[in-house]
Amino acid sequence: MSASSVGLTGESLAPSLETSPQRSSQKTPAKMATSIRDLKKEWVLKSETVRALRGVSFEVPEGDYIAIMGPSGSGKSTLLNLLGCLDKPTSGTLMLGDDDIGSLNDDQLAEIRSQRIGFVFQAYNLIQQLSVVENIEVPLYYQGKIGPAERKRAIELAERVGLADRLDHRPTQLSGGQQQRVAIARSLINDPFFILADEPTGNLDSVTTDEILAIFDQFNDEGRTIIMVTHEDELADRAKRVIRLKDGMLALDATVSEEKRTATRIAQRKAVEELLARTG
Numbered sequence: 001m002s003a004s005s006v007g008l009t010g011e012s013l014a015p016s017l018e019t020s021p022q023r024s025s026q027k028t029p030a031k032m033a034t035s036i037r038d039l040k041k042e043w044v045l046k047s048e049t050v051r052a053l054r055g056v057s058f059e060v061p062e063g064d065y066i067a068i069m070g071p072s073g074s075g076k077s078t079l080l081n082l083l084g085c086l087d088k089p090t091s092g093t094l095m096l097g098d099d100d101i102g103s104l105n106d107d108q109l110a111e112i113r114s115q116r117i118g119f120v121f122q123a124y125n126l127i128q129q130l131s132v133v134e135n136i137e138v139p140l141y142y143q144g145k146i147g148p149a150e151r152k153r154a155i156e157l158a159e160r161v162g163l164a165d166r167l168d169h170r171p172t173q174l175s176g177g178q179q180q181r182v183a184i185a186r187s188l189i190n191d192p193f194f195i196l197a198d199e200p201t202g203n204l205d206s207v208t209t210d211e212i213l214a215i216f217d218q219f220n221d222e223g224r225t226i227i228m229v230t231h232e233d234e235l236a237d238r239a240k241r242v243i244r245l246k247d248g249m250l251a252l253d254a255t256v257s258e259e260k261r262t263a264t265r266i267a268q269r270k271a272v273e274e275l276l277a278r279t280g
């Protein structure tokens, strides 16, 4: 995918944050969902040192919607694991709120992970024995925070993702798209710094993909921050910003124009309607 093919603006290869025209023109600094600076991750193996991330820097203002792209082996999963507090950097800083992730111990990382990050995985990762509402509440179990107020919020989130009439269903009774809706609702139950989505529509057909992307659009329009790893241009085209990794480094950090995003949404919706009309 070339920058022009997704209507990217402000294109800059390996840009420094200070020179970004979009950010430097802001009068009041935006609050950051996360900021990373010179982030490195290495593994020392017997015969070699693998440098999976070789000094990556960018900031994610609250309300942003980022697609992280890049070829196989470029460091996407490594970055995702660091952003999700599943791993610690070798060096550099990764700030989540006021916390520098590199300075936390494993228990503290686990706490942040369960309380402040909303995960959405390709394979949904729901608990089969639990109902829709109970699955949405799962992140709260770890904090022992289940009560009438939490149940009310879980039901509200289920309603927001269009599952009001499926509250007591088990995952096996749901379609893939419905299961992913549960996962999105679950990701928001803790009011996270951001939703971290890993190929969230990788298992879904184009109609359902469009539905799931519309839900992401809706939550992002309400101010939710989304960071999504994807190989799919059609997903990246709907984000506000594309970050592309290459060989463990930032190769592109570019804004997607509002015109391009709208045109993509309309084109994808039209394609879905045509498909539905053909297949009944």
Ligand SMILES: Nc1ncnc2c1ncn2[C@@H]1O[C@H](COP(=O)(O)OP(=O)(O)OP(=O)(O)O)[C@@H](O)[C@H]1O
Pocket (backbone or CB within 6 Å): 043, 050, 051, 052, 070, 071, 072, 073, 074, 075, 076, 077, 078, 079
């Ligand atoms: N635990 C590990 N130990 C050693 N090397 C690793 C480890 N995890 C990842 N790597 C290496 O780090 C580099 C980046 O891997 P990473 O999984 O982040 O890439 P990716 O962009 O997510 O690739 P893909 O799209 O194929 O999932 C690769 O060279 C990989 O082999």
